[in-house]
Amino acid sequence: MSGTGPSVSRRGLLKTGLLALPALAGSRFLSAWISSPDAAAANAAEPTVIATVYDPSLHDWAFACDATRCIGCGLCVEACKLENHVPLEPELNRTWVERHTVTEDGSVLIDSPHAGIDGFPPESTAEGAEGRNAREAYFVPRLCMQCDSPPCVSVCPVSATYKSEDGVVLVDADRCIGCGYCVVACPYGARYIVPSGEATPAGESGVADKCTFCYHRITRGQQPACVQVCPVDARVFGDRNDPASAVNVAISDERARVLKPEQGTEPRVFYLGLEGEES
Amino acid sequence: MTRRESLRGAVSRLKGRGADALRAIPLRPTRPTTARGASRAALKVAALVAALAVALFVVGSAAAAFYDQYGFHPERNARSWAALEPSYADQGICQTCHAAQHASQAASRHHAVSCESCHGPLAAHAADEASTSLPLEEPPATICATCHASSSGKPVGFPQVELATHYRSGVCRACHDAHSTAVVRPPEVSHPLGNLPACITCHKPEGLKALPTGHERAADAVCLGCHAVGADGLHAGER
Numbered sequence: 115m116s117g118t119g120p121s122v123s124r125r126g127l128l129k130t131g132l133l134a135l136p137a138l139a140g141s142r143f144l145s146a147w148i149s150s151p152d153a154a155a156a157n158a159a160e161p162t163v164i165a166t167v168y169d170p171s172l173h174d175w176a177f178a179c180d181a182t183r184c185i186g187c188g189l190c191v192e193a194c195k196l197e198n199h200v201p202l203e204p205e206l207n208r209t210w211v212e213r214h215t216v217t218e219d220g221s222v223l224i225d226s227p228h229a230g231i232d233g234f235p236p237e238s239t240a241e242g243a244e245g246r247n248a249r250e251a252y253f254v255p256r257l258c259m260q261c262d263s264p265p266c267v268s269v270c271p272v273s274a275t276y277k278s279e280d281g282v283v284l285v286d287a288d289r290c291i292g293c294g295y296c297v298v299a300c301p302y303g304a305r306y307i308v309p310s311g312e313a314t315p316a317g318e319s320g321v322a323d324k325c326t327f328c329y330h331r332i333t334r335g336q337q338p339a340c341v342q343v344c345p346v347d348a349r350v351f352g353d354r355n356d357p358a359s360a361v362n363v364a365i366s367d368e369r370a371r372v373l374k375p376e377q378g379t380e381p382r383v384f385y386l387g388l389e390g391e392e393s
Numbered sequence: 394m395t396r397r398e399s400l401r402g403a404v405s406r407l408k409g410r411g412a413d414a415l416r417a418i419p420l421r422p423t424r425p426t427t428a429r430g431a432s433r434a435a436l437k438v439a440a441l442v443a444a445l446a447v448a449l450f451v452v453g454s455a456a457a458a459f460y461d462q463y464g465f466h467p468e469r470n471a472r473s474w475a476a477l478e479p480s481y482a483d484q485g486i487c488q489t490c491h492a493a494q495h496a497s498q499a500a501s502r503h504h505a506v507s508c509e510s511c512h513g514p515l516a517a518h519a520a521d522e523a524s525t526s527l528p529l530e531e532p533p534a535t536i537c538a539t540c541h542a543s544s545s546g547k548p549v550g551f552p553q554v555e556l557a558t559h560y561r562s563g564v565c566r567a568c569h570d571a572h573s574t575a576v577v578r579p580p581e582v583s584h585p586l587g588n589l590p591a592c593i594t595c596h597k598p599e600g601l602k603a604l605p606t607g608h609e610r611a612a613d614a615v616c617l618g619c620h621a622v623g624a625d626g627l628h629a630g631e632r
Contacts, residue, residue: 238546
């Protein structure tokens with residue numbers, strides 16, 4: 115810069131710049147705070163209220179499904195969809211019911227028309243079931259196993275899915291990029307990607323969704339919606355930290371099994387009445 | 394002049410110039426000499442500290458806001474899941490208004506069945522009293538069939554009916570009270586098959602077949618004694 119140039123010295127320019135930068139940045143944050151006080155208050159207030167009464171470190175949730183009691187009515191599937199705004203497409207579910215038909219040669223045929231939401235027709239609709247004699251048949255409620263070693267958490271590239279302190283595996287929809295790795299990694303088929311036009315309770319399409327054990331209910335001391343509406347107590351939910359809880363009684367039964375134990379996922383969902391399926 | 398001498402001369406000239414240059418720089422006084430100077434210096438320091446503090450605060454809050462938005466906050470996300478509103482209420486809330494139904498249900502075989510299993514979530518009823526997922530006053534028979542239609546897979550001993558042959562299938566509540574589970578059984582009528590006339594070609598004693606359109610009123614008094622056909626074309630029992 116020569117002496118005949120504009121009368122802005124290098125020092126002056128730097129000074130102005132140094133002063134202007136924080137001022138600009140500051141105004142941006144101030145405007146952000148001012149523009150959304152309601153949203154900020156709404157977001158902050160409610161979780162705090164829950165947090166004051168609910169301490170995840172005090173709980174160790176578990177779930178038991180009794181295949182000897184389930185009648186395949188599908189009320190649980192319906193209640194889950196209503197409670198959790200699950201898309202109504204039959205293939206997108208947080209919970210569903212299967213009918214296992216054991217044929218005379220010991221093979222297990224599985225049918226689950228419309229995820230069982232409308233109940234089941236008198237005979238199995240599984241491929242190859244027609245005309246075969248069934249040795250026995252029973253209904254198997256299905257949901258996320260809330261594994262203690264969850265493969266979905268391991269494969270998530272952005273740490274969007276995580277295990278809460280109380281054992282429930284949750285998805286942070288704000289972090290989820292919808293890559294679908296977790297959907298593929300889950301050995302139980304318990305996850306789906308929310309299609310466009312639909313919304314999760316967390317509010318977005320294109321993210322992974324799954325059973326949360328009805329986290330908003332259990333943190334208020336309620337039962338999950340599927341357990342609440344089950345007319346035959348085929349679903350039992352409770353706290354393993356409470357020795358007298360119904361779920362503890364159920365899972366301490368020697369018949370209690372987990373699905374796919376060979377996967378090493380350590381499920382929190384246990385099954386009664388499936389011991390005949392072990393190979 | 395040897396090379397060494399000329400070098401020495403150059404060095405001494407340079408040294409001298411350096412000393413002159415040093416002397417030429419007006420050194421800032423480290424301590425102000427007047428009171429006005431002292432206050433100006435203090436103001437400058439204060440302004441510098443304030444500017445630094447503001448800059449630190451802004452940079453810090455920017456970093457915090459960035460972490461806030463893009464950082465890993467499982468506890469906070471779990472709280473946001475916990476903050477969702479339930480739609481299904483706890484068993485027992487319904488009885489505050491519907492005490493009679495609750496009392497009869499609590500003593501019945503349906504005592505373990507939640508109100509909302511049949512009537513749908515309470516939140517929907519609370520939002521709009523008239524619209525529940527199932528009509529409160531006249532639930533359709535399909536809700537009974539949801540559990541009680543016979544199918545393979547249901548536990549032995551669970552009450553199931555063959556809908557196709559069950560007596561007057563589709564109007565469950567004409568005989569069954571859903572809350573108390575009390576049953577008004579239809580009269581046992583013996584149908585001596587040998588004496589029955591043409592009607593049984595279509596109408597088997599174990600169940601009624603739907604009336605075809607243009608069904609002609611049978612003239613046989615033996616059947617019509619009980620199964621009279623009214624002006625609406627329906628048998629008395631079907632109305």
